[in-house]
Amino acid sequence: GENVEQHPSTLSVQEGDSAVIKCTYSDSASNYFPWYKQELGKRPQLIIDIRSNVGEKKDQRIAVTLNKTAKHFSLHITETQPEDSAVYFCAASFGNEKLTFGTGTRLTIIP
């Protein structure tokens, strides 16, 4: 089955700086890669996703890049703000089948 690794497990950045979280996946058939933000006590919320026919996708301060050959994808957050502090999860799936999640990254933005 699919295995998703995520790094780093914790990340602290100064407000205004950029943050990058990286994930690798094992199943070359996976074709959908979402990123979720989870604040304390709340459900995971989809913040951006990418499909395997696209190499990069951007939404305001958030971008995701995908390298299918290397089987890794990354989340980039620019101009970080205190409200970006949360746990971020990457995930991978094939079609509409089950999502396999990474282990999570606790991002802390230092004011």
Add this chain to the structure above:
Amino acid sequence: SAVISQKPSRDICQRGTSLTIQCQVDSQVTMMFWYRQQPGQSLTLIATANQGSEATYESGFVIDKFPISRPNLTFSTLTVSNMSPEDSSIYLCSVVGTESLGNYGYTFGSGTRLTVV
């Protein structure tokens, strides 16, 4: 995206008892899943709820412990049976639709925080 109502939001249960969690979606979805999230951990898939047939369980999860029903395209239940303190966790329903159904992407319910004493 689809709107999910998950109930109860939290419960404290005695060991040896069972709890049934409900997941109601406001529109038809293609797939429904049940996840467990232990404190400070990632999400682990328990099973895929199949409409009108037995759920598909992941390694380490069995039907006797986590019976699941999905009688139609918008509703599913997960039962945590014969509970022990190790079952204390957050249980989350997740659904995925298609663009043709008007609800695209994976969405999560608000979760059920279960404490077994």
